[in-house]
Structure formats: C-alpha cells, structure tokens
Amino acid sequence: MPSGVQSGPRSNPHSDSATPDAAAPRSASDSVTDDVSDNPLSPPDKSFRTQGNAGEDASKHDESHLPLSSGLYLVATPIGNLGDITFRALEILKRADVILCEDTRTSGKLLSRYGVKTKRIAYHEHNAAKMRPEIMERLGKGQGLALISDAGTPLINDPGYKLVRDCKAEGFNVTAAPGASSPIVALILSGLPSDHFFYAGFLPPKTMARQKELTRFTAIPGSLIFLESPKRLAASLADMARVLGGSREAAVTRELTKMFEEVRNGTLDELATHYEEAGAPKGEIVIIVGPANDADNEPSPEDIDARLLDLIKTHRTKDAADILARETGLKKRDLYNRALELAKTE
Incomplete structure (x- = not known):
C-alpha cells in the first residue's frame, strides 16, 4: 500500500455502484454546490471533494488520504514548466494505488517536486504486452491506477491505447485528467489555421521513406503537426518543401513552456534554408505546416x-x-x- 493511502473496503469494479455514470439520479436534496461532484473521478460514496464550498473551511474537505475508486486514470503532466500540473492531476496521483510511468526516474522528478509518494511501476512500449495482465489483475482487485507519460498527455505518441481498449472491454472505468500537450501548444502558438489539423507524429528518419510518408498528407485540408529531432530538422524541412510545396507557411517551435521557448515562422523553403545554415537547434521540436493554398494545388x-x-x-x-x-x-x-x-x- 503506497504512502498516504489508507486500507479499507474497496468498491467492486464490476458492480453498478463502481461506475459513476451508472449511478442512480440524485434528487435536488442530494445535490451539492461544487461543480466536480458528478466527475468520474468522484467515488460512489461522494467522499472525494477537490475544494470546499464557499464560506466553508476547505480543510474539512481534505480527504486526499482516501483511495481512488477503481479504474484507470489517464493523467496529463507538464511538457516543460512544472507549474502546468493541475490540482486534479495531483489529487489523482497522490490517491492512486500505483502510478504507471513511461520512465520512473523521469516521472520521479515531477512527483518529488509535489510530494507524491505513490508507488511507481514502469509501463512503456517495450514491456507493455508483459505488464498489461498485471495491470488488469490490479484493476480486478479494485485498485485505482494512474497512467502518465514522461511529459504531456498520455497516449499521444506514447503507448497506452491498447491498455485503454482492454480496460473498456473488461468493463473497468477509464477517465482522464486533461492537461498539457505539445502538439496543441505548438499549433496555437504558430499562428497558422487551427480549425482543421492532422497530427502526424514523427516521420521516418531516412529520406526516401520520409518523402513517401509525406505524400500521404498532401491532400489533407488543414494544418499538419509533426514531431522531429533537432539533428534531422533541416533535412525534414527540405523534404517537406519538396513534397508539400516550398511556399507553404510553417512554424518550427521548440522548448515549449520553457525558458528558451521559440516559435519561428516562415515558408518551408525559408525554414529549411535557415536551419541548414544555422545548424541543429537545441530542445524538443514540433513543426506546424499550414494548409496548402490554391497555388500549391496547381503546379506549373x-x-x-x-x-x-x-x-x-x-x-x-x-x-x-x-x-x-x-x-x-x-x-x-x-x-x-x-x-x-x-x-x-x-
């Protein structure tokens, strides 16, 4: 049992009462005034409250020592600035029986900063198939498990969707505590159209494979979002210019939410030339490529x-x-x- 968690009876994950959205409707006399009472995070007995009502002593509602109701909690963590963690995320992490981490050492820095002493277990792409049976067994015993990645929102370019799929198939509750996500932060900082967009993740490292992959995205009517390593940035931008069109507007973002955050706008040709001459930048890179314009669709x-x-x-x-x-x-x-x-x- 992790530090800060008291033992006691746990709800049956397969019973009606263990599924918040299956709970019977409450009468007006049963309602409470804080707006988190109907959140899937709240256990069936409504013991979890993230804040006190107006005029009441908030300490009366500090029940972070109570365990979570059974289920899988997908918890977003900061992408750079540790201040971007949410109150709800911290409550879940403190009250979980176990935190599933992409890297226990990397996550340990964040958890230590906020005094989270919950037991950590590694869950990543290399051990996912081996770990899923153990995780399902824990959920079957009524445990509340939190899943986090090294940074940002779990499952976005990280393993986990198969675990979510299996949990749903077995009838276990799955919910999320949303937060930071580098693709979305890059998109809104780029100044490029955000009404339609496609997240493509990492491109192949080799030129031929990268160009072939890029051809799949030429007809998408929206902005494109790519992740890339600094050492391959110039080559990838050159391939994007060649395949997608050198005149397409784009933005290279790096070190998002950190001290040296940078957003550089230009055409793909301009950006490819800049990074070819300047060399590889430092930090994590997200590239946004704006939608093709009519001129791009009519090559000479x-x-x-x-x-x-x-x-x-x-x-x-x-x-x-x-x-x-x-x-x-x-x-x-x-x-x-x-x-x-x-x-x-x-």
Whole structure:
C-alpha cells in the first residue's frame, strides 16, 4: 500500500455502484454546490471533494488520504514548466494505488517536486504486452491506477491505447485528467489555421521513406503537426518543401513552456534554408505546416517536370508517376508518359 493511502473496503469494479455514470439520479436534496461532484473521478460514496464550498473551511474537505475508486486514470503532466500540473492531476496521483510511468526516474522528478509518494511501476512500449495482465489483475482487485507519460498527455505518441481498449472491454472505468500537450501548444502558438489539423507524429528518419510518408498528407485540408529531432530538422524541412510545396507557411517551435521557448515562422523553403545554415537547434521540436493554398494545388509544368526528374532518380517510372499523381491529383497516365519523355533526355 503506497504512502498516504489508507486500507479499507474497496468498491467492486464490476458492480453498478463502481461506475459513476451508472449511478442512480440524485434528487435536488442530494445535490451539492461544487461543480466536480458528478466527475468520474468522484467515488460512489461522494467522499472525494477537490475544494470546499464557499464560506466553508476547505480543510474539512481534505480527504486526499482516501483511495481512488477503481479504474484507470489517464493523467496529463507538464511538457516543460512544472507549474502546468493541475490540482486534479495531483489529487489523482497522490490517491492512486500505483502510478504507471513511461520512465520512473523521469516521472520521479515531477512527483518529488509535489510530494507524491505513490508507488511507481514502469509501463512503456517495450514491456507493455508483459505488464498489461498485471495491470488488469490490479484493476480486478479494485485498485485505482494512474497512467502518465514522461511529459504531456498520455497516449499521444506514447503507448497506452491498447491498455485503454482492454480496460473498456473488461468493463473497468477509464477517465482522464486533461492537461498539457505539445502538439496543441505548438499549433496555437504558430499562428497558422487551427480549425482543421492532422497530427502526424514523427516521420521516418531516412529520406526516401520520409518523402513517401509525406505524400500521404498532401491532400489533407488543414494544418499538419509533426514531431522531429533537432539533428534531422533541416533535412525534414527540405523534404517537406519538396513534397508539400516550398511556399507553404510553417512554424518550427521548440522548448515549449520553457525558458528558451521559440516559435519561428516562415515558408518551408525559408525554414529549411535557415536551419541548414544555422545548424541543429537545441530542445524538443514540433513543426506546424499550414494548409496548402490554391497555388500549391496547381503546379506549373516546370514544377511537374522538376518533381518527376527528382522522383525517377530513386523510383521506377511507374512509381514516380503514381506518387506525383497522389500529390497533385493529375492523371497518372499523363504523368507516366511525361516521365518516360524526361527519362530519355537524361
């Protein structure tokens, strides 16, 4: 039993009372005035209160020593500034039976800062299959488990969705304490359209594979969000300019919420040139590429020839035509015939 948690009867995770949204409706006389009472975090006996009502001594409601109701809690942690943790996240982490961490040492720094002494267990992509049965067993015994990543919102470019899927299949409660997420922070700081966007995560490290992957995103009508390592930033931007269009507006963000936070805007051509000359920056990188404009969707004959010549250097003529057809919406047969003509002149 972790420090700060008292033993006592636990709710049956398979009973109706253990599922908050299955609880019977309350009458007006049963209602309370704080707005977290109906949150899935609250146990069936309504013992959990994150704050006192107006005019009451908040200490009367400090019941952080009580255990969580059974279930899996997806808890967002800061992406840089440790002050970005939420009150609710800390309450969950303190009251959980176990915290599942991507890296127990990395998470330990945050938890130590806020006096969270709950037991930590490693759960990451390399041991996920092995650990899931143990986690399911713990949930079956009525434990409340918190899942966190090294930084940001769990499951976003981190393992965990299979665990959530299994928990739902077994009828265990799953809820979340939302918070920081670097892709969303980068998007809102970029100044680029945010009404439609697509999160693509990390691109392949090799040039050919990266360009092939980028062709999948050319027709998406919205901003694109990528993660990238500093050492591959210039090469990735160059490939984005080549495949997505050098005139597309973009932003490179780094060290979000930290002391040296930076957002650099420009076209993909401009950004690729800048980082080729300046070298790899420090910190974690998120790239935002704005939506294609009408001009990008209507390449000139010169642009088509240049792109075909570039593609046939590393692809079969048929494959080059297929790739460019998907990028531009032009007819594959026409592009194939043009590629054959260009190949003869080389």
